[in-house]
Amino acid sequence: MTRAAPIIEIARLTAHYGDFQALFGVDMRLGVGETIAIIGANGAGKTTLMRTIAGIVSASSGTIQLDGRPITALSAPEIVMAGVAMVPEGRKLFPSLSVEENLLIGAYARKAAGDWTLDAVYGLFPILRERRNSPGTALSGGQQQMVAIGRALMSNPRVLLCDEISLGLAPVVIRDIYAAVPKIKASGTSIVVVEQDVGQALQIADRVYCMMEGRVTLEGSPADLSRAAIHDAYFGVSA
Amino acid sequence: MIWLDTLLQGVLLGGLYALFAAGLSLVFGVMRLVNLAHGDLIILAAYLILGVAAVLGVTPVVALLIAAPVMFVVGWLLQMQVFNRVLGDDILPPLLVTFGLSVVIQNALLEGFTANSQKLSLGPIETQSLHLGSVTVGVIPMMTLASAVAVIFLLNQLFYRTSLGRAFRATSDDVVTAQLMGIRPRRIFAMATGIAMVVATLAAFYLGARANFDPSIGPARLLYAFEAVIIGGLGSLWGTLAGGLVIGVAQAFGAAVNPEWQILSGHIAFVIVLLLKPRGFFPRATD
Numbered sequence: 001m002t003r004a005a006p007i008i009e010i011a012r013l014t015a016h017y018g019d020f021q022a023l024f025g026v027d028m029r030l031g032v033g034e035t036i037a038i039i040g041a042n043g044a045g046k047t048t049l050m051r052t053i054a055g056i057v058s059a060s061s062g063t064i065q066l067d068g069r070p071i072t073a074l075s076a077p078e079i080v081m082a083g084v085a086m087v088p089e090g091r092k093l094f095p096s097l098s099v100e101e102n103l104l105i106g107a108y109a110r111k112a113a114g115d116w117t118l119d120a121v122y123g124l125f126p127i128l129r130e131r132r133n134s135p136g137t138a139l140s141g142g143q144q145q146m147v148a149i150g151r152a153l154m155s156n157p158r159v160l161l162c163d164e165i166s167l168g169l170a171p172v173v174i175r176d177i178y179a180a181v182p183k184i185k186a187s188g189t190s191i192v193v194v195e196q197d198v199g200q201a202l203q204i205a206d207r208v209y210c211m212m213e214g215r216v217t218l219e220g221s222p223a224d225l226s227r228a229a230i231h232d233a234y235f236g237v238s239a
Numbered sequence: 240m241i242w243l244d245t246l247l248q249g250v251l252l253g254g255l256y257a258l259f260a261a262g263l264s265l266v267f268g269v270m271r272l273v274n275l276a277h278g279d280l281i282i283l284a285a286y287l288i289l290g291v292a293a294v295l296g297v298t299p300v301v302a303l304l305i306a307a308p309v310m311f312v313v314g315w316l317l318q319m320q321v322f323n324r325v326l327g328d329d330i331l332p333p334l335l336v337t338f339g340l341s342v343v344i345q346n347a348l349l350e351g352f353t354a355n356s357q358k359l360s361l362g363p364i365e366t367q368s369l370h371l372g373s374v375t376v377g378v379i380p381m382m383t384l385a386s387a388v389a390v391i392f393l394l395n396q397l398f399y400r401t402s403l404g405r406a407f408r409a410t411s412d413d414v415v416t417a418q419l420m421g422i423r424p425r426r427i428f429a430m431a432t433g434i435a436m437v438v439a440t441l442a443a444f445y446l447g448a449r450a451n452f453d454p455s456i457g458p459a460r461l462l463y464a465f466e467a468v469i470i471g472g473l474g475s476l477w478g479t480l481a482g483g484l485v486i487g488v489a490q491a492f493g494a495a496v497n498p499e500w501q502i503l504s505g506h507i508a509f510v511i512v513l514l515l516k517p518r519g520f521f522p523r524a525t526d
Contacts, residue, residue: 056415080421092416096408105405109421155421 007032007190008053008159013062015052022048024214025062030159035181035191037201040211041234046194047089049211050163054086055079066159081109085157089164091148093136100132102147106154114156115187121150124180142173149180160184162193166200178204198230212236244374245495246488251376253487254384255449257480258442259460260467261390262435268474269407269431270326275337278461279344280436284310284443285452286348289357299359299444307440314436318429326428341457348454359447383445390438391480398476407431466509472519481520485512
């Protein structure tokens with residue numbers, strides 16, 4: 001299989017929360033137009049990795065490159081402007097903004113027109129058009145997740161980071177949310193999905209990284225990875 | 240009929256207090272910063288208008304138009320260079336820094352302009368009045384109230400109709416997630432403080448046109464502004480106008496009963512509202 005040219009390349013990345021080291025020399029790459037899934041148990045470092053790529057957590061060492069350009073030292077707003085948007089864990093909609101305002105704020109830093117407009121997001125998630133004047137936080141969990149994804153898309157990102165987008169949602173809602181991923185991918189956006197639901201991750205990803213205790217313990221395409229290997233990498237013990 | 244006149248004068252006075260409070264409310268609403276130097280910054284703006292008018296030989300109105308952008312820059316720089324360094328989870332550092340700034344401004348003005356009272360001279364308009372039926376209202380107080388309503392209206396338009404306003408509200412809601420939208424909170428805060436200083440300059444203009452001012456009166460203006468903001472509900476702009484009117488009307492009725500009771504009546508009204516509605520008339524749902 002030919003490897004897509006990397007849009008994100010991470011090398012020997014470490015990160016700390018105070019004295020606590022959360023990432024230990026993580027290497028990772030995301031190809032142009034590719035979808036990768038990062039799986040792992042609670043505390044594996046998945047969210048820290050996403051927050052470090054997005055600039056919310058500072059890297060202690062190592063590098064993150066976007067299209068060959070180092071972004072490790074950039075602030076979160078600069079990284080958004082460079083083309084990386086994040087759907088944060090817990091959705092984090094702005095309570096004082098309506099659904100439409102939550103979507104529009106996603107385009108705050110956008111400098112040029114792109115594929116993702118309000119109409120395009122409403123096309124992806126039609127229910128949001130009906131609820132566009134409601135407070136964002138008055139929606140159901142699934143609808144809030146749609147707003148969070150739409151809000152990130154409004155910046156017309158080249159890379160979309162999705163952190164635990166199925167967390168706390170009913171299976172039928174998760175299916176609806178994940179049905180949007182191929183459409184987003186078709187727009188040319190490369191996607192990183194952090195997911196605890198391994199089955200879901202394997203369905204949508206071109207490649208999978210498994211993390212445990214701040215380290216990447218397994219990498220490969222879903223077709224190449226055996227269930228036992230994933231189990232070992234996920235839990236750190238043999239099945 | 241004297242009560243109607245008293246009510247009207249109180250409402251007009253409340254317009255001035257609303258102007259004092261609007262900038263404070265804006266800054267608190269966006270970044271939860273209680274700027275204890277707000278009153279002194281109003282007085283600084285009044286001296287700036289006075290100084291510009293004297294040095295350039297222009298009218299106070301023209302001086303206001305020059306002073307407003309200058310005060311915007313002062314607010315921007317204060318936020319970027321001072322306030323942003325102390326904003327965080329701990330509310331004490333910003334309180335200490337703005338209190339210190341208050342002391343610095345008062346003493347600098349005292350050094351530069353002495354303790355003598357000053358006034359902005361607007362000419363004949365200062366004494367002009369309109370007869371509305373059986374009551375008479377001054378032109379300047381009416382302009383003050385109209386300006387307060389216009390300022391609150393425009394700030395609301397800014398907050399709820401513009402991209403910058405959305406950024407203000409988003410940053411106020413969640414400063415970390417706002418950064419994921421490409422918003423730079425430090426700049427947003429600086430913009431808010433800059434705008435607050437423009438409003439403070441307008442308040443300073445009417446303060447100087449209506450009464451004498453000297454370097455020591457800033458803290459009392461802060462107190463009225465603070466009471467108006469609390470009565471209206473923290474962070475609510477229309478609430479701030481309502482709060483200013485409550486203070487103004489209470490002071491007017493207090494003064495009508497006994498001139499010595501004017502200031503006390505405003506404070507008593509503040510305490511009564513706090514007892515009945517601890518979060519003010521129009522609290523923000525997320526506060």
